[in-house]
Amino acid sequence: MSIKNLAGQTVFYGLSNxxxxxxxxxxxxxxxxxxxxxxxxxxxxxxxxxPFANIVLTYGMETAFFRFAKKENKAHVLGxxxxxxxLSTISITILLxxxxxxxxxxxxxxxxGLNGHPTYYTYVVLLMAFDALxxxxxAQLRLEGRPMRYAAIRIAGIVTTIFFNIFFLVICPxxxxxxxxxxxxxxxxxxxxxxxxxxxxxxxxxxxxxxxxQIRKIEWxxxxxxxxxxxxxxxxxxxxxxxxxxxxxxxxxxxLPQFLPGDNMEAKKEVIALYSANYKLAILIxxxxxxxxxxAEPFFFKQAESGDPRxxxxxxxxxxxxMLCFMFLFVSLYLNIWKAxxxxxxxxxxxxxxxxxxxxxxxxxxxxxxxxxFKLTDxxxxxxxxxxxxxxxxxxxxxxWIPVMGYYGAALxxxxxxxxQMVICYVWGQKYYPIPYHLPKLITYMGxxxxxxxxxxxxxxxxxxxKDIYALKPLPLAVATAFFLAYAWFIFRMEKKEFARLPVIxxxxxxx
Numbered sequence: 140m141s142i143k144n145l146a147g148q149t150v151f152y153g154l155s156n157x158x159x160x161x162x163x164x165x166x167x168x169x170x171x172x173x174x175x176x177x178x179x180x181x182x183x184x185x186x187x188x189x190p191f192a193n194i195v196l197t198y199g200m201e202t203a204f205f206r207f208a209k210k211e212n213k214a215h216v217l218g219x220x221x222x223x224x225x226l227s228t229i230s231i232t233i234l235l236x237x238x239x240x241x242x243x244x245x246x247x248x249x250x251x252g253l254n255g256h257p258t259y260y261t262y263v264v265l266l267m268a269f270d271a272l273x274x275x276x277x278a279q280l281r282l283e284g285r286p287m288r289y290a291a292i293r294i295a296g297i298v299t300t301i302f303f304n305i306f307f308l309v310i311c312p313x314x315x316x317x318x319x320x321x322x323x324x325x326x327x328x329x330x331x332x333x334x335x336x337x338x339x340x341x342x343x344x345x346x347x348x349x350x351x352x353q354i355r356k357i358e359w360x361x362x363x364x365x366x367x368x369x370x371x372x373x374x375x376x377x378x379x380x381x382x383x384x385x386x387x388x389x390x391x392x393x394x395l396p397q398f399l400p401g402d403n404m405e406a407k408k409e410v411i412a413l414y415s416a417n418y419k420l421a422i423l424i425x426x427x428x429x430x431x432x433x434x435a436e437p438f439f440f441k442q443a444e445s446g447d448p449r450x451x452x453x454x455x456x457x458x459x460x461x462m463l464c465f466m467f468l469f470v471s472l473y474l475n476i477w478k479a480x481x482x483x484x485x486x487x488x489x490x491x492x493x494x495x496x497x498x499x500x501x502x503x504x505x506x507x508x509x510x511x512x513f514k515l516t517d518x519x520x521x522x523x524x525x526x527x528x529x530x531x532x533x534x535x536x537x538x539x540w541i542p543v544m545g546y547y548g549a550a551l552x553x554x555x556x557x558x559x560q561m562v563i564c565y566v567w568g569q570k571y572y573p574i575p576y577h578l579p580k581l582i583t584y585m586g587x588x589x590x591x592x593x594x595x596x597x598x599x600x601x602x603x604x605x606k607d608i609y610a611l612k613p614l615p616l617a618v619a620t621a622f623f624l625a626y627a628w629f630i631f632r633m634e635k636k637e638f639a640r641l642p643v644i645x646x647x648x649x650x651x
Contacts, residue, residue, distance in 0.1 A: 161426075166304060167419050168482040170335070173308060176485065178332050180408030181252030183415035185259075185336070187392035188251070189267060190384050196231060196271035199376030200224055201278045202514065203369040208282055214358045215365055221275050221354070222361045223369075232268040236261065250396050250404065252332060262336035269343035276350040292349045300342030307334035375519040382526030386533050386556045387503075390549040391415055394533075398541035414546040417489035420477055421496040424466045428504035431459060449574045456508055457577050458637070461630060463501045464588040468626060471497055471592045472619035475609045490609060492550035494592055499550070501585065502557035509561065512568035521567060529560040584630065591622050 170179055200220050208216045235242075243253040243260050253260050280289040308331060311322045323330065391414060396407045470477060471494040478487055513521045533556045540548025568574070595618065600608050603615045631638065639648040 164419065164422055166301065167416065168480055169304070169308075171416060171482050171486065174331060176412045177405050177408040178252065179416070180410070180412035181250070182332050182335060183391055183411055184251045184396075184408075185253070185263060187388040187390075187415075188247075189263065190388050191381060191392075192235075192267045193270060194377060194380035194384060196228055196267060197224065197274045198227070198370075199373030199380070199519075200369065201274050202376055203373035204275060204278050205282060206372060206514065206517075207365070207369055211365060215360060215362045216369075217275070217279060218358045218360045219362045219366050220369065221357050222359065223366060224271060224275055228268050228271045232264060235264045239264075247393075250408070252408075256333060259333045259336050262333065262340045266336065266340040266343050269340070269347045273343070273346050273350055276353055279353070292346060295349060296342045296346035298342075299345040300338050303338035303341050304335060307331075307338060372517065372519060375523040378523035379519065379526045382523070382530035385526075385530040386553060386560070389533070390537065390553060391418075394537040394541060394552075395546060395549055398537055399545065400542055410546055413486055413489045414492070414549065416481055416486045417492050418496060420470060420474075420480065420490070420493045421500050423470055424463060424497055424500040424504065427462060427466060428500065428507060431504070431508075449572075452511065452574050453576045454637075456505070456574075457580060457634075458641075459508055460501075460505065460581050460584055461634065463504055464584050464630075465627070467494075467497045467501055467588050468591060468623050472595055472623055473616070475611045475615060478609050487609060489546065492547055494596075495547075495550045495554050498589060499554035499557045502554070502561045506557065506561040506564055509564040509568055512564075512572035512574070516572050518571065521571075522564075525560060525563050525567065528563065529556045532556050532559060580633070587629070588626065591626055595619060595622050 170182070174182070200223060204216060204220045239257055239260050242248050243255075243257055248254050248260075277289065277293075280286075280292075307323070315322050315324050323334070391411055395411055395414060399407050399410060401407075474490055474493060477493075478490060481487060481490075510522060513519055533552055536552035536555060537549055540552055542548075544551065565576075596608075598618065599615050603618060604610050604612055635648060636650050638644060639650045
C-alpha cells in the first residue's frame with residue numbers, strides 16, 4: 140500500500156468520521172439551548188466517564204486484532220477476539236447493572252445527575268455495551284479496506300441518534316401539547332437528559348444490528364493459545380488507554396469537580412458545562428486525528444511487512460503536522476465566527492481556552508502517530524509507562540492550577556501533559572525504532588502557527604477589537620485571513636516538491 144492508498148482510505152474514513160462527528164457536533168448547540176447549564180454539565184460529566192469504560196470493555200483487543208491478523212490465521216483471530224469481547228462485555232454489563240444503586244447514590248452519581256434516575260444509568264451502560272460489541276466488526280472493515288460500508292454503518296448510527304433526539308426533545312413536546320398524552324411529557328425539561336441517553340443508546344443498538352449479517356459469518360472458534368498471546372499484547376494497552384483518558388476526559392469527570400474551590404454542586408456543574416462546551420470547538424482537529432488513525436493504523440502494520448518503511452512514516456508525519464497546523468489556525472484565527480456554535484452568551488467567556496486545547500490536541504495527534512514504534516516492536520508496556528508518567532503529571536498540574544486558575548488551569552494542564560507525552564514518546568522511540576522525522580521542519584511549522592495566532596491575538600486585543608475580542612467585525616476577519624494565507628504561502632514554498640507528489644492536488648503543481 141502506498142501513501143496514495145493511505146490518502147484514499149483516510150479520505151473515506153475521514154469523510155465518514157467527519158460527517159458523523161459533525162452531525163453529532165451540531166447536537167451540542169441544540170443541547171445548549173434546551174438544557175440548563177447544570178443539566179449540560181451533568182451530561183458532560185457522564186460522557187467524560189464513558190471513554191474509561193470503553194477502554195475496559197475493549198481492553199486493547201482492537202489493536203491486537205490488527206497486529207495478529209497480519210501474522211496469524213485471520214479467521215481464527217477474528218473468531219477468538221469476537222468471542223472474547225462478547226463474553227467479557229456480557230459479564231461486565233451484568234456487573235455494572237448489579238452495581239447500579241451504589242453508583243448512582245455516590246458523589247460521582249450526584250454530580251452526573253444520576254441520583255434518583257436509575258434508568259439513565261441503565262441507558263448509559265447499554266450504550267457502552269453496544270459500542271464495545273461493534274469494535275471488532277468496525278476493525279474488520281478497516282483491515283479489509285471496506286471504507287464505504289464502514290462509513291454507511293457509522294453514519295447510520297449517528298443519524299438514528301439525531302432522529303431520536305429530535306423526536307423526543309422537539310416533536311414529543313409539541314405533540315403532547317396538542318393533546319397526545321400517550322407520549323412522554325418532556326415540556327418541563329425534567330427528563331430531557333434521560334432521553335438524550337436513550338437516543339444515543341438506540342443509535343448504538345442500530346449500529347450493532349447492522350453488523351449482525353457480518354457477525355454471523357464469523358468462524359466461531361476460540362483459540363485459547365492465540366487468545367493468551369493477544370491478551371499479553373493487549374493488556375498493557377488498557378493502562379495506556381486509561382492513563383491517556385486521565386489527560387483527555389478526567390478534567391471534566393474528576394479534576395474540575397474535585398479541585399474547584401467551594402462546595403456548591405450546581406456551580407461546579409455550570410463550570411463543567413462551560414468548559415465542555417468550549418472543549419467542543421477543538422473538535423475539527425480531533426476529527427482529523429481520529430480519521431487519520433482509522434486509515435493509518437492498518438496501513439502502518441501493512442507497511443511494516445515491506446522492507447524498511449521508516450522514510451514513509453517520516454513523510455506521513457510531516458504531512459500530518461502540516462494539516463494539524465492549518466486546522467489550528469482555521470479555528471483559532473476565526474473564533475469570532477466559531478462562537479456562533481455556542482449559541483448562548485454565557486459560554487463565550489470560556490473561549491479563551493480553545494487555542495490552548497487546539498494546541499493540546501495537536502500534540503496528542505502527533506503522539507498517536509509516534510506510538511507506532513512500540514506497537515510494531517511489541518513494546519506496548521513502554522506505552523503504558525509513558526501514559527502513566529503523564530497521568531501523574533496531569534494529576535499534579537490540575538491539583539496545582541485549577542484552584543488558582545479555574546477551568547483555564549485544566550486546559551493548560553492538558554496541553555502541557557500532551558506535550559510532555561509527545562516528547563517522551565519521540566525520544567524513547569528513536570532509541571528502539573529510529574525514524575528519520577523532519578524535526579527542524581516540524582518544529583518550525585508548529586512554532587510558526589502558534590506564533591501567528593498569538594501575534595494576531597495581541598493585535599486583536601490592543602488594536603483591532605479591544606472592547607470585544609470575539610466581535611464579528613470586517614477588520615479582524617481581514618487580518619486573520621491575511622495571516623492564514625501568508626502561512627499557506629510559506630508552507631507551499633517550503634513543501635512544493637512534496638505536494639507535487641501527492642495524489643489529485645499534485646497534478647496541479649509544477650516543479651521547475
